[in-house]
Amino acid sequence: MASFHETTRKYFNSNNRIRELQAHSAKVHSVAWNSDGKRLASGSYDKTVNVFVLDRERMSKDLTFRGHGDSVDQLCWHPKNPDQLVTASGDKTVRIWDARTNKAVATVNTKGENINICWSPDGTTIAVGNKEDLITFIDVRSHRSKAEEQFKFEINEISWNNDGDLFFLTSGQGNIHIMSYPELKMQHVLHGHPANCICIEFDPMGKYFATGSADALCSLWDVGELVCVRTFARLEWPVRTLSFSHDGKMLASASEDLVIDISDVETGEKVTEVTCETPTFTVAWHPKRYLLAYACDDKYERDQRDRDRDVGTVRIVCPDTDTQLDKVGKVGEICVKGPQVMKGYLHNIKAREDIIRDGWLHTAGNLMLEENYGKMPIRLLDFGMAAPIDGKDGSTGFLKDMIHVVSNFIAMYRIRIQQ
Numbered sequence: 339m340a341s342f343h344e345t346t347r348k349y350f351n352s353n354n355r356i357r358e359l360q361a362h363s364a365k366v367h368s369v370a371w372n373s374d375g376k377r378l379a380s381g382s383y384d385k386t387v388n389v390f391v392l393d394r395e396r397m398s399k400d401l402t403f404r405g406h407g408d409s410v411d412q413l414c415w416h417p418k419n420p421d422q423l424v425t426a427s428g429d430k431t432v433r434i435w436d437a438r439t440n441k442a443v444a445t446v447n448t449k450g451e452n453i454n455i456c457w458s459p460d461g462t463t464i465a466v467g468n469k470e471d472l473i474t475f476i477d478v479r480s481h482r483s484k485a486e487e488q489f490k491f492e493i494n495e496i497s498w499n500n501d502g503d504l505f506f507l508t509s510g511q512g513n514i515h516i517m518s519y520p521e522l523k524m525q526h527v528l529h530g531h532p533a534n535c536i537c538i539e540f541d542p543m544g545k546y547f548a549t550g551s552a553d554a555l556c557s558l559w560d561v562g563e564l565v566c567v568r569t570f571a572r573l574e575w576p577v578r579t580l581s582f583s584h585d586g587k588m589l590a591s592a593s594e595d596l597v598i599d600i601s602d603v604e605t606g607e608k609v610t611e612v613t614c615e616t617p618t619f620t621v622a623w624h625p626k627r628y629l630l631a632y633a634c635d636d637k638y639e640r641d642q643r644d645r646d647r648d649v650g651t652v653r654i655v656c657p658d659t660d661t662q663l664d665k666v667g668k669v670g671e672i673c674v675k676g677p678q679v680m681k682g683y684l685h686n687i688k689a690r691e692d693i694i695r696d697g698w699l700h701t702a703g704n705l706m707l708e709e710n711y712g713k714m715p716i717r718l719l720d721f722g723m724a725a726p727i728d729g730k731d732g733s734t735g736f737l738k739d740m741i742h743v744v745s746n747f748i749a750m751y752r753i754r755i756q757q
Contacts, residue, residue: 342587343602343609349628350600350610357397361388365409366633368620372415372423375626377437379423380633381410387425389437401440405433411453418461426452426466432476434464444481448474454495458519459502467493473507487522495537499561500544508535508549516564526564530557537579542625543586546603550577556591558603568606572599581623581630590630592618598632673698 365383372379378390378397387403387410408428416422422443423435428451434443450468457464463484464476471493475485492510498519499506505522507515512531517524531551540547546567549557556570556577575594582589588609592598594617600609616635623630679699682690693700 343605343607346588346602346609346628353628354610356612359390359397359399361399361633362386366620367410368412369622369631369633370414371622371624371631372420372437373418373625374420375624375629376420377415378622378631379413379415381413381425383409385410385427387413387423387435389423401437403433403435403440403442405442405445406431408451412455414455414457416461417457417459424455424457424464426455428452430468432464432466434478434481446476446481446483448483454493456497458498459500465496465498465505467496485520485522487517492534494535497538497540497547499547500540500542506538506547508538510534512551512553514538514549514559528559528564530559530566531555534576536576539580539582539589541582541586541589541603542584545586546582548580548582548589548591550580550591550593552576554593556580556589556599556601558589558606570599570601570606572601572608572611573597575617578619579621581621583623583628584625588623588628590621590623590632592621592632598630600630672701674701 361380362382363384366380367383368381370379371377376392377400378392380388380390382388385404385406385408387406389400389403390397391400403423403425406425406427406429410425410427413423413425416424421437423437425433425435427433430448430451432446432448432452432455434446435441436443448466448468450470450472452466452468454467455464462478464478465473466476467473471489471491473487473489473493473496474483475487476482477484489507489509494508494510496508497506498504503519504525505517505519507517508530509515512529512533512535514526514528514530514535515524516526516528530549531553533552535549535551537550538547540561545561547559547561549559551557554571554573554575554577556573557566558568558570559565560567570589570591573591573593573595577591578593580589580591582603587603589601589603590598591601592614596614596616598612598614598618598621600611601607602609612630612632614632614634618632618634621630621632679694682694
């Protein structure tokens, strides 16, 4: 008898169809299915939300929500009501929409530019996070804030567990913070990743949750034991988005890699992959069938932007003179420059002058030039180590991670449906 893995792989090989929907005039930040799977919504940098209707095998655009004054950064549907949708925007508002009336039911003003949002499993509360790492809890009935929690570290994504009694946050420290709800008392801090922990997703069966990180790993955690049971390491770039299939048996993960990885949750094996011409930053499985929605960058627009912009520069300089290193065997400091590099430290001019000179950010990381620029491999010397890390894996991997820090995130325009 064929295993689930074998059966599913055959299914995808024989049903590998992609339908492309023209959705927005600018970057798509978020896609999500409603609870009954009949509607798909997308939120965009163009300040709009589009809703598509799935009728058997046909997907068509139904309506467009307008009203936000800035980018729609994230959206989610009511967990039980298939007609209600909530959006978070950089215009410092949260809007609740009704798909039956094509208008906003309520607009809630918040204290900052909102970047993430989620709905409690019972549908009574909405949590929204802003760029200042403030989480606001909104009562759905009164449309008023009923609690706030300010954090002193970077919050990336938020979610309740399936029972609604715990509230999870992923952080820039690589940790998963777990609070009781509604008490909002910190219960656990899981040290999940050595790098920025970006996204979190709970499986519909309530057995696992998954996290994606800047270390390019996707980690699978046991909900009851709060231990990591396995990792998925097939992607090479930071994992930006995750989604479990309706039966909890498959996990889709995506990043700037030109594939969406679909894994068997129980074994960690690859079921299949969806090839993309451009990076993917939002994926969503259908709640009742093997149908995956995802939004990608538009290839032509991306190529045009890449030609028109300064994507940033990396160089190695002599620590004493700040001059560019040009001799093989010399050890220098890694410096980066470009529009993505920070301007400095808030209210700390001295710290800024110590680290940023002539527009170059000095990282205090050291490299030895083993060959001329542009010819890999090089030998890596970590400033905290006595000996170099040799080999292509260590050096190339480090350079890729470093260069990623100064790279722009590419915009996405289209929505693709994989079946």
